[in-house]
Amino acid sequence: xxxxxxxxxxxxxxxxxxxxxxxxxxxxxxxxxxxxxxxxxxxxxxxxxxxxxxxxxxxxxxxxxxxxxxxxxxxxxxxxxxxxxxxxxxxxxxxxxxxxxxxxxxxxxxxxxxxxxxxxxxxxxxxxxxxxxxxxxxxxxxxxxxxx
Numbered sequence: 516x517x518x519x520x521x522x523x524x525x526x527x528x529x530x531x532x533x534x535x536x537x538x539x540x541x542x543x544x545x546x547x548x549x550x551x552x553x554x555x556x557x558x559x560x561x562x563x564x565x566x567x568x569x570x571x572x573x574x575x576x577x578x579x580x581x582x583x584x585x586x587x588x589x590x591x592x593x594x595x596x597x598x599x600x601x602x603x604x605x606x607x608x609x610x611x612x613x614x615x616x617x618x619x620x621x622x623x624x625x626x627x628x629x630x631x632x633x634x635x636x637x638x639x640x641x642x643x644x645x646x647x648x649x650x651x652x653x654x655x656x657x658x659x660x661x662x663x
Contacts, residue, residue: 516548516549516550516551517549517550517551517598517599517662518550518551518553518596518597518598518599519537519550519551519552519553519597519598519599519600519601519658520552520553520554520555520589520593520594520597520599520600520601521533521534521537521552521553521554521555521600521601521602521603521625522554522555522556522557522589522600522601522602522603522607522611523554523556523557523602523603523604523607523635523637524556524557524558524560524603524606524607524610524637524639525556525558525560525561525564525586525639526554526555526556526561526586526587526588527556527561527564527565527566527567527570527586528566528567528570528637528638528639528644528647529603529635529637529638529647529651530554530555530556530603531554531566531570531581531584531586532566532570532573532574532647532648532651533554533601533603533625533635533651533654533655534552534553534554535574535579535580535581536574536579536648536651536652536655537550537552537655537658537659538552538580539579539580540655540656540659541659544659544663546659546663550662554584555586555587555588555589555593556586556587556588556589557588557589557602557607557610557611557614558588558610559587559588561586562586562587562588563585563586563587564585564586565583565584565585565586566581566584567639569638569642569644570638570644570647572644573644573645573647573648574648577648588614589611589614589615590614591614591615594611594614594615597621598621599621599623600618600621600622600623601622601623601624601625601628601654601658602622602623602624602625603624603625603634603635603637604624604634604635604637605624605634608622608624625650625651625654625658626650626653626654627654627657628653628654628655628656628657628658628661629650629653629654629656629657630657635647635650635651635654636650
């Protein structure tokens with residue numbers, strides 16, 4: 516089973532959106548038994564908070580199921596258990612390097628899987644949850660295609 520973790524700053528917008536979009540894509544492909552998909556944060560600012568309500572609304576609007584979510588900061592131990600860690604932006608890379616040091620070749624930017632070298636749009640600042648959803652969907656689709 517391949518363990519994938521999505522990371523953003525607070526684990527209330529982009530990374531949980533990516534977690535549940537990826538779970539939905541994997542489910543629709545009938546591959547649930549092949550992947551363990553989670554999300555986390557590189558900060559503890561939103562510890563225990565649920566998915567941000569506008570992100571929840573966007574997931575519902577797109578028909579992406581999601582369950583109970585409690586934001587948390589990734590630990591070195593949790594990082595070591597992952598096969599692949601996908602970050603949403605360059606700032607997440609910097610924060611993650613302070614937590615784990617060596618990335619062990621398993622950390623990648625989300626938009627790499629969409630064929631782009633840019634950050635996932637951050638709706639916390641833009642308010643544009645549609646753009647973030649489209650970035651996440653493109654990245655997750657590309658990731659799943661690569662992993663097949």
